[in-house]
Amino acid sequence: MNTASRLLQQHAGSCALRQPIRSWRDLPRKRAASPGHRTCARRKTCTSAAAGNQASGEHSGQKPYVVTTPLYYVNAAPHMGSAYSTIATDVAARFHRLKKEQPVVFITGTDEHGEKIAAAAEAKQVSPQDHCDTVAAEFKDLWEKFDISTDSFVRTTQPSHERLVQALLQRIYDKGDIYKAAYEGHYCVGCEKYMDEEEMGPNHTCPTHRTECKLRQEENYFFKLSKYQQQLEQLLQDQPDFVQPAPRRNEVLGWIKSGAKDFSISRSKVEWGIRIPWDPSQTIYVWIDALHGYMSALLDDNQDVSLHTLDRITEAGWPADVHVIGKDILRFHAVMWPALLMSAELPLPGKVFAHGFLTKDGHKMGKSLGNVLDPNVLVDAYGSDAVRFFFLKEVTFGSDGDFSEERFQNIVNANLANDIGNLLNRSLNLLHKFCDGEYPVDSSDAPESAVLRELATRQAEAAVQAYERWDFSGAAEAVLAISGRGNGYMEEQAPWGTLKKGNDEQKAQGRQVLADVLEALRIVALLISPITPRLALAMYTQLGFSEEHFKQLSLADVAWGGLKEGHALSKPVPVFKRIDQEFVTEPAAAVAGKR
Numbered sequence: 089m090n091t092a093s094r095l096l097q098q099h100a101g102s103c104a105l106r107q108p109i110r111s112w113r114d115l116p117r118k119r120a121a122s123p124g125h126r127t128c129a130r131r132k133t134c135t136s137a138a139a140g141n142q143a144s145g146e147h148s149g150q151k152p153y154v155v156t157t158p159l160y161y162v163n164a165a166p167h168m169g170s171a172y173s174t175i176a177t178d179v180a181a182r183f184h185r186l187k188k189e190q191p192v193v194f195i196t197g198t199d200e201h202g203e204k205i206a207a208a209a210e211a212k213q214v215s216p217q218d219h220c221d222t223v224a225a226e227f228k229d230l231w232e233k234f235d236i237s238t239d240s241f242v243r244t245t246q247p248s249h250e251r252l253v254q255a256l257l258q259r260i261y262d263k264g265d266i267y268k269a270a271y272e273g274h275y276c277v278g279c280e281k282y283m284d285e286e287e288m289g290p291n292h293t294c295p296t297h298r299t300e301c302k303l304r305q306e307e308n309y310f311f312k313l314s315k316y317q318q319q320l321e322q323l324l325q326d327q328p329d330f331v332q333p334a335p336r337r338n339e340v341l342g343w344i345k346s347g348a349k350d351f352s353i354s355r356s357k358v359e360w361g362i363r364i365p366w367d368p369s370q371t372i373y374v375w376i377d378a379l380h381g382y383m384s385a386l387l388d389d390n391q392d393v394s395l396h397t398l399d400r401i402t403e404a405g406w407p408a409d410v411h412v413i414g415k416d417i418l419r420f421h422a423v424m425w426p427a428l429l430m431s432a433e434l435p436l437p438g439k440v441f442a443h444g445f446l447t448k449d450g451h452k453m454g455k456s457l458g459n460v461l462d463p464n465v466l467v468d469a470y471g472s473d474a475v476r477f478f479f480l481k482e483v484t485f486g487s488d489g490d491f492s493e494e495r496f497q498n499i500v501n502a503n504l505a506n507d508i509g510n511l512l513n514r515s516l517n518l519l520h521k522f523c524d525g526e527y528p529v530d531s532s533d534a535p536e537s538a539v540l541r542e543l544a545t546r547q548a549e550a551a552v553q554a555y556e557r558w559d560f561s562g563a564a565e566a567v568l569a570i571s572g573r574g575n576g577y578m579e580e581q582a583p584w585g586t587l588k589k590g591n592d593e594q595k596a597q598g599r600q601v602l603a604d605v606l607e608a609l610r611i612v613a614l615l616i617s618p619i620t621p622r623l624a625l626a627m628y629t630q631l632g633f634s635e636e637h638f639k640q641l642s643l644a645d646v647a648w649g650g651l652k653e654g655h656a657l658s659k660p661v662p663v664f665k666r667i668d669q670e671f672v673t674e675p676a677a678a679v680a681g682k683r
């Protein structure tokens with residue numbers, strides 16, 4: 089055992105008693121105090137239905153559902169692609185909170201070391217740490233604007249993270265899975281990685297960053313990935329869902345079968361990084377450093393970390409259930425990360441979901457290329473719900489999608505302002521005019537075969553199933569089918585006529601139509617709440633419920649029968665303002681939509 093290991097072990101013995109590992113059993117208290125949560129959207133606009141599930145302590149003793157976004161590289165400000173991953177992960181987190189099966193821990197953060205960061209800082213003539221502080225704050229601010237319900241925002245420059253990475257690598261080194269060797273290869277600074285021949289375009293160009301990958305030679309430490317080839321193959325056979333969607337799994341299996349090559353985990357010439365614990369002349373390769381962030385996000389910022397901590401990492405909530413990533417970083421998450429964990433004998437994440445790219449003119453939007461759509465411009469002009477809704481409904485999760493502002497405005501107006509917002513406004517107006525603003529019957533009195541009850545029940549099931557399989561577009565479509573039918577039903581039944589001029593029986597029918605439409609809209613609000621949390625809260629408020637009530641909702645509440653006779657509904661105020669303004673982005677790709 090080398091000195092560093094010995095020190096780590098001694099440290100383990102002394103600090104374990106003094107400072108127990110943060111346990112997910114402490115989450116309610118920790119959550120309120122965590123730095124990520126201090127800046128999270130929930131503090132300001134707590135629009136998460138069922139956001140209170142952790143605070144209530146109702147899940148004590150259960151492992152949390154842990155879901156992560158990539159840790160974004162702070163080489164430049166966030167763009168719509170970064171926001172896309174984060175919004176999608178937020179939807180998954182919100183949906184799981186609604187299920188109330190487990191507490192949920194939603195992790196995001198920033199990846200802050202490496203050559204590209206040092207270069208970006210130098211270009212601005214600031215220190216790397218100052219640069220990271222500035223850009224990390226931009227990410228946090230953006231997540232707040234987008235109502236991202238983060239539980240933990242991890243930064244890879246925080247002390248607990250640095251200690252955890254060192255402890256974990258030391259364990260792998262002590263096991264004999266790391267060795268030193270000379271390396272020569274073509275390096276892409278944009279990707280911060282050596283590229284295989286088959287990954288590069290003509291003249292050794294990186295297809296993503298469109299720059300030449302320069303030939304480099306250095307002496308590095310290597311991880312014996314090859315030793316884990318069989319175990320990795322077995323993982324993908326035993327857990328076919330480990331990588332989703334299916335084409336990505338096949339891609340990963342192809343990589344593994346074609347030979348899992350040992351890879352370099354250190355850099356000899358990069359100063360801005362975490363030192364290799366047994367050889368401080370080298371720094372840890374930024375990608376290896378960043379992957380550990382998913383684990384250190386579960387620790388307190390300044391927590392002491394030791395080998396002992398690693399042994400008890402499950403008490404902090406590890407493993408993650410799902411890593412949501414873009415398809416560009418699949419190899420790191422689906423091959424390298426599991427292999428490192430296998431070597432360290434720690435539990436593997438449950439799943440890696442790799443979504444597609446938002447493209448501009450058919451090319452991946454990216455910070456390095458600068459061909460990005462500024463999410464601040466969109467969210468400032470149109471609000472969080474509109475942007476969240478458009479990208480989740482219009483881009484099939486897992487596929488690529490382009491943006492067009494014209495299509496954005498059309499879709500959002502048609503679906504959110506007209507189909508949902510107008511229907512609620514019209515029916516509430518009628519309710520105030522003809523029923524004194526009181527819900528006229530018990531919604532559960534409608535027979536199960538009643539048009540809207542039958543449809544809403546069926547579509548709710550379809551929406552829940554779609555969320556479960558990460559088909560956010562399908563979930564949105566299933567919900568819109570309810571509001572769409574609600575509009576049709578209003579037109580067919582025309583309750584305004586019968587309520588005004590009908591006999592008693594016709595008036596009762598008119599009231600029943602309004603009651604059914606409003607109950608259907610309540611279900612719409614709850615089902616769409618993971619995607620458009622503000623709109624959902626506004627709808628619930630209009631339906632006469634408090635924010636507290638909204639926060640306590642669970643999936644069980646999608647069952648027909650929530651609105652009761654005599655319940656007072658609020659005066660109608662538009663819940664979603666129609667967009668009627670000039671475009672705020674440059675003319676972008678002409679056609680949006682699914683591919």
Ligand SMILES: Nc1ncnc2c1ncn2[C@@H]1O[C@H](COP(=O)(O)OP(=O)(O)OP(=O)(O)O)[C@@H](O)[C@H]1O
Binds near residue numbers: 454456
């Ligand atoms: N165009 C995009 N579409 C969808 N997601 C994206 C896009 N660009 C980045 N992301 C998300 O961000 C992750 C990569 O984060 P990173 O900070 O490296 O961003 P980047 O813009 O791709 O950086 P760079 O252009 O410097 O390579 C992706 O895996 C994905 O989750």
